[in-house]
Amino acid sequence: MVMSEASPNYRKYERIQHLNTRTHIHVDEQFGRRFVRNLLHAMAKQYDVLFRLLLLGDSGVGKTCLLCRLTDNEFLSPHISTIGVDFKMKTIEVNGLKVRIQIWDTAGQERYQTITKQYYRRAQGIFLVYDITSYVSFQHIMKWISDVDEYAPRIVQKFLVGNKRDEELQRQVTTEQGNKLAQSYGMDFLETSAFTNYNISEAFTRMTELVLEASRKEPDSDLPSSNDELNDTEPDQEQQYSTCSC
Numbered sequence: 019m020v021m022s023e024a025s026p027n028y029r030k031y032e033r034i035q036h037l038n039t040r041t042h043i044h045v046d047e048q049f050g051r052r053f054v055r056n057l058l059h060a061m062a063k064q065y066d067v068l069f070r071l072l073l074l075g076d077s078g079v080g081k082t083c084l085l086c087r088l089t090d091n092e093f094l095s096p097h098i099s100t101i102g103v104d105f106k107m108k109t110i111e112v113n114g115l116k117v118r119i120q121i122w123d124t125a126g127q128e129r130y131q132t133i134t135k136q137y138y139r140r141a142q143g144i145f146l147v148y149d150i151t152s153y154v155s156f157q158h159i160m161k162w163i164s165d166v167d168e169y170a171p172r173i174v175q176k177f178l179v180g181n182k183r184d185e186e187l188q189r190q191v192t193t194e195q196g197n198k199l200a201q202s203y204g205m206d207f208l209e210t211s212a213f214t215n216y217n218i219s220e221a222f223t224r225m226t227e228l229v230l231e232a233s234r235k236e237p238d239s240d241l242p243s244s245n246d247e248l249n250d251t252e253p254d255q256e257q258q259y260s261t262c263s264c
């Protein structure tokens with residue numbers, strides 16, 4: 019059909035075309051937004067459960083290196099002290115469940131302890147790390163445990179880690195001593211090496227199993243669920259520093 023540009027029908031046709039185009043854009047935008055939202059949701063839901071774990075222990079025992087070995091399979095030699103707290107994420111599969119863990123690396127230095135203690139209360143599992151070449155760091159584990167008992171939730175899972183197992187010649191703490199201390203507090207225990215990647219994934223997997231077991235035993239406790247959203251900046255954005263040296 020040929021239409022004159024002057025005819026009222028032509029103007030109507032033009033208007034319909036215009037509306038159609040706008041409607042398409044509108045529908046496409048809506049579809050796009052819904053698509054992106056669904057995609058993000060699906061991506062966000064690539065796990066069944068979320069956990070928060072914490073690494074505690076004296077400065078220099080290797081907490082940051084343990085974390086970097088787990089998440090990035092990296093080892094960095096110079097000791098760059100963590101300032102305040104830092105965290106990394108990792109998804110692991112345990113007993114057929116995809117578990118997303120947020121792991122907080124805390125500064126071992128005394129001066130940051132007011133900040134780091136604020137992070138204890140939201141943890142489901144806490145690693146107490148000492149250095150097998152430093153008897154002092156092992157003795158300090160008792161002090162770290164009493165802090166955990168004071169500030170962390172009752173149900174928190176504790177796990178003792180003796181790091182730097184590769185430094186056998188410098189060893190000051192025997193495996194037996196580590197085992198005994200762990201037993202006396204009812205904790206699991208592993209010696210690790212961030213340097214040689216020894217027992218790292220084993221420690222995190224075992225800790226995840228312990229948290230899962232605890233959540234099954236006490237389903238009403240303040241343990242994570244798949245609906246629990248992790249806030250990357252908690253507990254207070256202003257008090258968080260990024261320090262991971264790896």
Ligand SMILES: Nc1nc2c(ncn2[C@@H]2O[C@H](COP(=O)(O)OP(=O)(O)OP(=O)(O)O)[C@@H](O)[C@H]2O)c(=O)[nH]1
Pocket residue numbers: 075076077078079080081082083084094095096097098099100101124125126127181182183184185210211212213214
């Ligand atoms: N030989 C050996 N050295 C390690 C190992 N893990 C860490 N180190 C070294 O120990 C030093 C301290 O490591 P970090 O991971 O920074 O220690 P940290 O506990 O995070 O220290 P703060 O952040 O000060 O609390 C670094 O020089 C590391 O290279 C290990 O398994 N074996």
